[in-house]
Amino acid sequence: MNGKVLLVVIDAATPHVVCPAIQTGRLPVMQKLAEAGVMHQSSVSIFPSITPAATSTIITGAYPAEHGIAGASWYDTARDEIAYYGDDFWVIAREGFGRFVNDFLLRLNGDRLKAPTLFEMVERAGLRAAALNYLVFRGNVPHKVNIPGLIAALPGGPLTETVQGPSFLCLGDFVTPRTPEGKVDKASGVLHRFGMDDASTGRMLKDLANEEHLPDFAVAYFADNDYVSHKGGPVNALPVIEQVDRMLGEAFEAAGGMERFLANRAVIVTSDHGHCEVLHILRLDHLLSDFRQADLGKPWKKQDEIMICPNMRAAQIYVKSPTPEKIERLAVAMLRHPGVDQVLWLSSLTGGDRGYTVAGTRGRLRFSREASSSNCIDPFGGLWSWCGDPAVLGIGQAGRALEYSDYPNAFERIAGVLDLEKSGDIWVTARPGCEFQVPGGDAHEGGASHGALHALDSHSPVIVAGAGAPRALPRYMRLVDIGPLCMQILGIPMRYKVGDPRK
Numbered sequence: 001m002n003g004k005v006l007l008v009v010i011d012a013a014t015p016h017v018v019c020p021a022i023q024t025g026r027l028p029v030m031q032k033l034a035e036a037g038v039m040h041q042s043s044v045s046i047f048p049s050i051t052p053a054a055t056s057t058i059i060t061g062a063y064p065a066e067h068g069i070a071g072a073s074w075y076d077t078a079r080d081e082i083a084y085y086g087d088d089f090w091v092i093a094r095e096g097f098g099r100f101v102n103d104f105l106l107r108l109n110g111d112r113l114k115a116p117t118l119f120e121m122v123e124r125a126g127l128r129a130a131a132l133n134y135l136v137f138r139g140n141v142p143h144k145v146n147i148p149g150l151i152a153a154l155p156g157g158p159l160t161e162t163v164q165g166p167s168f169l170c171l172g173d174f175v176t177p178r179t180p181e182g183k184v185d186k187a188s189g190v191l192h193r194f195g196m197d198d199a200s201t202g203r204m205l206k207d208l209a210n211e212e213h214l215p216d217f218a219v220a221y222f223a224d225n226d227y228v229s230h231k232g233g234p235v236n237a238l239p240v241i242e243q244v245d246r247m248l249g250e251a252f253e254a255a256g257g258m259e260r261f262l263a264n265r266a267v268i269v270t271s272d273h274g275h276c277e278v279l280h281i282l283r284l285d286h287l288l289s290d291f292r293q294a295d296l297g298k299p300w301k302k303q304d305e306i307m308i309c310p311n312m313r314a315a316q317i318y319v320k321s322p323t324p325e326k327i328e329r330l331a332v333a334m335l336r337h338p339g340v341d342q343v344l345w346l347s348s349l350t351g352g353d354r355g356y357t358v359a360g361t362r363g364r365l366r367f368s369r370e371a372s373s374s375n376c377i378d379p380f381g382g383l384w385s386w387c388g389d390p391a392v393l394g395i396g397q398a399g400r401a402l403e404y405s406d407y408p409n410a411f412e413r414i415a416g417v418l419d420l421e422k423s424g425d426i427w428v429t430a431r432p433g434c435e436f437q438v439p440g441g442d443a444h445e446g447g448a449s450h451g452a453l454h455a456l457d458s459h460s461p462v463i464v465a466g467a468g469a470p471r472a473l474p475r476y477m478r479l480v481d482i483g484p485l486c487m488q489i490l491g492i493p494m495r496y497k498v499g500d501p502r503k
């Protein structure tokens with residue numbers, strides 16, 4: 001039987017702040033949801049733990065190696081162009097609307113996204129889907145983009161475009177669908193980031209919460225927490241999540257109460273990544289001053305040796321003519337700084353035949369996928385071999401069982417981006433408390449950030465309740481399991497099941 005799902009994604013909701021707030025009643029609606037269903041406090045994001053890549057993972061169930069969105073900034077070799085989604089997901093004000101419409105609405109959901117979305121799969125199975133301000137929305141139905149007058153007047157603002165979305169697509173003032181009673185209710189204009197802020201998502205959700213209007217599968221995205229937490233840290237951003245909690249309560253009330261809502265539909269609440277407090281900013285361009293660097297966001301010039309694509313608490317570095325010697329020199333140069341945590345690359349770049357190399361101040365570790373001659377098994381049944389210093393990734397082993405602590409599910413997540421053709425040759429992560437910066441980019445000193453492998457960046461809460469929801473969640477959960485969980489409840493077969501090891 002086909003169930004129904006409302007998936008609520010609260011950007012950067014961080015379990016070490018949000019879960020205690022739920023348990024102590026500061027988020028009463030989520031508390032009731034958790035009591036009616038189950039809550040997991042440490043679902044593991046992907047690497048890099050960055051919004052464009054992680055929200056693509058939620059909606060495809062895939063790692064970046066498969067869905068193709070390599071963080072917030074990467075270099076596309078084949079096209080010789082930089083994909084740059086800014087330090088925040090929203091680049092509207094700084095980058096201009098032409099770029100917003102082109103990069104987010106068209107490119108991210110067009111040729112850059114390589115894996116099928118849940119919206120496509122759900123509607124192909126004959127059910128209906130809705131995206132409420134969720135930025136990775138690709139579906140099978142064309143929608144005309146409305147460019148608000150204020151934006152159309154700006155230079156570079158395109159006049160008309162069409163995007164492919166689920167049959168019910170709400171993208172702020174850009175795409176507004178109609179219900180039988182008229183246009184869906186939302187907040188509009190500059191003050192509400194052109195209908196893309198939490199207040200707008202909340203009003204749309206409330207308007208649609210009546211069962212007749214909410215499609216079988218609906219995704220509602222609340223972005224504001226990420227901004228506020230970047231500036232002041234996750235504790236200071238809690239009022240933003242309290243507001244989301246209230247808006248969820250209003251949506252349930254509009255549908256006749258939470259109990260009635262949950263009798264017909266499962267609700268999943270989660271986030272794309274966590275947030276880690278930032279005290280120190282590291283200038284990567286200074287650490288790598290011995291190498292000729294491409295300008296931020298610009299293609300290669302003839303004399304450039306490396307290109308740094310910043311991803312907040314991580315960065316990927318493209319090396320123009322990589323040699324083992326150059327990779328080693330880059331790793332050594334970065335690890336000289338105590339704020340650098342790990343440097344990662346494909347072992348083949350330094351003479352190995354396969355697998356991945358992780359270098360840190362605590363030593364060096366190599367690992368690879370091994371189907372037959374593995375020496376360990378990860379919590380999801382993935383088979384690996386590793387050798388070197390376990391302290392680099394904080395791993396332990398009991399018999400054949402691989403155990404993670406500070407860097408959860410590190411092997412699968414590292415492989416999940418380094419296997420992507422467009423990945424940088426080298427990835428570097430910052431230690432907790434630190435963030436990378438390059439000229440022209442933002443930093444969040446005194447606030448919080450994310451992007452690295454560390455548990456603080458990587459953990460999300462997951463609450464699941466309502467009709468068709470599982471009675472218990474697996475002991476270990478990952479961001480890549482959210483898609484399969486939705487499909488399981490919807491009763492639609494998918495190529496991945498919850499908890500499957502990923503290759």
Ligand SMILES: [Zn+2]
Nearest residue numbers: 011012051272
């Ligand atoms: Zn995010």
